[in-house]
Amino acid sequence: xxxxxxxxALLVAVLLDGSFLQVLSIGSARPWVFPVMLxxxxxxxxxxxxxxxxxxxGVLYDLVSPVAGAAGTTIVVIGPNTMGCLLAAAAAIPxxxxxxxxxxxxxxxxxxxxxxxxxxxxxxxxxxRGWLGDPVPWTxxxxxxxxxxxxxxxxxxxxxxxxVSFLLDRIEGWWGFPPIGSVARRV
Amino acid sequence: xxxxxxxxAVAVCLxxxxxxxxxxxxxxxxxxxxxxxxxxxxxxxxVLQLVRxxxxxxLHAQGPDDPVVRELLRERDTYRxxxxxxxxxxxxxxxxxxxxxxxxxxxPSGAWRLVDAxxxxxxPASGQGIISLLAGTALGISAGDxxxxxxxxxxxxxxxxxxxxxxxxxxxxxxxxxxxDASIVIDESGPGRRMPVQLEASGGGRLSCDVALDGGVTPxxxxxxxxxxxxxxxxxxxxxxxxxxxxxxQQPLRGRALIVPAIEARNLAEVTIKATGxxxx
Numbered sequence: 072x073x074x075x076x077x078x079x080a081l082l083v084a085v086l087l088d089g090s091f092l093q094v095l096s097i098g099s100a101r102p103w104v105f106p107v108m109l110x111x112x113x114x115x116x117x118x119x120x121x122x123x124x125x126x127x128x129g130v131l132y133d134l135v136s137p138v139a140g141a142a143g144t145t146i147v148v149i150g151p152n153t154m155g156c157l158l159a160a161a162a163a164i165p166x167x168x169x170x171x172x173x174x175x176x177x178x179x180x181x182x183x184x185x186x187x188x189x190x191x192x193x194x195x196x197x198x199x200r201g202w203l204g205d206p207v208p209w210t211x212x213x214x215x216x217x218x219x220x221x222x223x224x225x226x227x228x229x230x231x232x233x234x235v236s237f238l239l240d241r242i243e244g245w246w247g248f249p250p251i252g253s254v255a256r257r258v
Numbered sequence: 259x260x261x262x263x264x265x266x267a268v269a270v271c272l273x274x275x276x277x278x279x280x281x282x283x284x285x286x287x288x289x290x291x292x293x294x295x296x297x298x299x300x301x302x303x304x305v306l307q308l309v310r311x312x313x314x315x316x317l318h319a320q321g322p323d324d325p326v327v328r329e330l331l332r333e334r335d336t337y338r339x340x341x342x343x344x345x346x347x348x349x350x351x352x353x354x355x356x357x358x359x360x361x362x363x364x365x366p367s368g369a370w371r372l373v374d375a376x377x378x379x380x381x382p383a384s385g386q387g388i389i390s391l392l393a394g395t396a397l398g399i400s401a402g403d404x405x406x407x408x409x410x411x412x413x414x415x416x417x418x419x420x421x422x423x424x425x426x427x428x429x430x431x432x433x434x435x436x437x438x439d440a441s442i443v444i445d446e447s448g449p450g451r452r453m454p455v456q457l458e459a460s461g462g463g464r465l466s467c468d469v470a471l472d473g474g475v476t477p478x479x480x481x482x483x484x485x486x487x488x489x490x491x492x493x494x495x496x497x498x499x500x501x502x503x504x505x506x507x508q509q510p511l512r513g514r515a516l517i518v519p520a521i522e523a524r525n526l527a528e529v530t531i532k533a534t535g536x537x538x539x
Contacts (some may be wrong), residue, residue, distance in 0.1 A: 086299060089379045090306040093524060094314045099462075122266055130273065134292045135299065135379060137426070139388050139434030144418055145426055146285055147292040150277020157270065196277055205281055206433070208387065209461060216461055 072112065072120040073247040081128060084108050085135055095231065100223040102231035105132065106186040107178070109156060110232070111239045113163035114172040115248040125160030129153030138208050146205065151196030155189035162188050178236035183229025190221040297424070300378030300390055307377050307527040316407075316525045335410040339482075342443070343494030346484050370491045373397045373531040375405070378424070380524040388434075389427040389523055393531065394420045400535030404492040411520040412483060412495045413529045422538065429523035430497055431463035439485035440497055442469070442515070446480050454484065457497070457517060464518055465498060468506070471513040475503050481517050491532045496520045 084104045095102050105128060113121045132152035137145045163185055170177050194214075201207040209217040276284055375397075378390035393399055399420050405413040405427055415435060417426035428434050441452035453473050460466035469475045479500045483492055502516040523529065 082299070086303055086306055089299070090303040091310050093380075094310045119263055119266065123269075126266070126269055126273065131295075134288070134295050136387055137289070137292060137296075139417060139426075139428055139432060145289065145388065146281050147288045148277065148281070149273060149284075149288055153273045154277065199278060203278065203280060220462065 072116040099220040100227035102227035106182040129156030155192030158192035159185040175237040179232030182232035183225040186225040398533035405529040430519040433459040
């Protein structure tokens with residue numbers, strides 16, 4: 072996988088997720104583009120590149136997600152999104168041989184599922200931070216609501232994932248993925 | 259599952275260690291790296307915010323097409339806000355008269371100036387993150403200043419330690435704003451009868467407060483700020499609207515009102531800050 076292409080795509084994804092995709096939200100169903108990209112990379116890149124890509128994606132999303140600390144200060148925590156992305160990658164990479172990766176519907180639905188898995192890691196990461204005394208980005212007593220919102224977001228992501236994975240499939244040549252069946256793809 | 263290479267395993271371990279280290283140890287460095295990254299991403303993010311606002315404007319920003327009517331409505335809202343602020347001040351003065359037998363006028367200086375601040379990244383953090391503003395202390399913005407929209411709607415409050423060119427906005431409904439004293443205006447168009455309440459974040463960017471079940475609070479009523487801890491220039495402005503009134507689960511004899519902020523700050527491309535600091539060129 073060509074790193075510059077991945078980094079550029081990642082920056083576009085973080086901009087879209089952070090500043091634009093709320094335009095497509097319906098109630099709590101707010102789509103995200105990063106699970107689609109994660110699924111695309113995990114299904115096409117070599118294993119090593121997919122793992123590194125997931126790690127980089129998680130760290131970047133953590134860095135652009137400051138939250139307000141206890142005394143109103145701004146804190147940035149590396150971990151929740153990183154754990155979430157690694158968890159999602161751990162779920163996606165073994166499915167490489169199972170999923171028909173050129174089917175946008177399959178990739179879209181899997182992107183929705185990956186967002187749910189990512190959210191498990193994200194909640195786990197913040198729960199650990201909560202034990203350490205940091206404020207968690209949800210209100211105590213409203214965790215169920217936050218998880219339900221995650222479910223609706225994954226549904227919206229699955230829908231968005233269909234056209235996005237179709238577009239990514241069209242530009243697959245730019246990414247420099249190793250050919251299917253090659254030794255490089257299995258490493 | 260076998261993780262492919264040793265450098266990756268080291269990187270993952272490093273990330274996991276960072277994820278559990280206390281904020282006071284690594285928070286500064288990570289926040290600096292985040293700041294550099296956000297500085298690069300904020301300009302294109304603002305362009306996307308503009309496009310998003312153009313495609314799907316916030317509900318409260320929609321108004322009549324006629325610019326004259328729109329201006330009249332804006333003026334009406336502004337004067338209504340001032341009227342509520344003045345009324346609250348009168349009530350406060352009357353209370354002081356009763357208690358102290360003397361008049362103590364509060365500071366009438368209005369020592370603030372309006373600063374338009376472009377919205378940068380509204381980071382993905384489960385709807386509870388903070389919002390980057392492309393304006394800072396160079397324009398007189400200081401911590402705790404209030405961000406308003408359409409002259410009457412409070413979008414949030416500037417977070418602590420604003421930088422020279424950037425700052426952060428804690429949107430209304432964010433838990434970090436703490437409890438907010440406010441009034442539910444029972445008859446907005448009438449004499450302005452009000453019920454004092456204390457708002458707290460209830461998740462999902464919403465607010466809630468205890469109300470008397472027979473107090474006459476119904477969905478659709480406007481909630482206005484009356485908190486001495488907030489800047490004087492923001493008193494009487496609209497915080498949100500009551501959308502639901504029900505019984506409290508633990509105390510069935512008491513009511514609980516759910517309030518939606520007047521404006522969804524994440525959907526804005528620009529806010530106006532009532533800056534109280536000194537301009538630092």
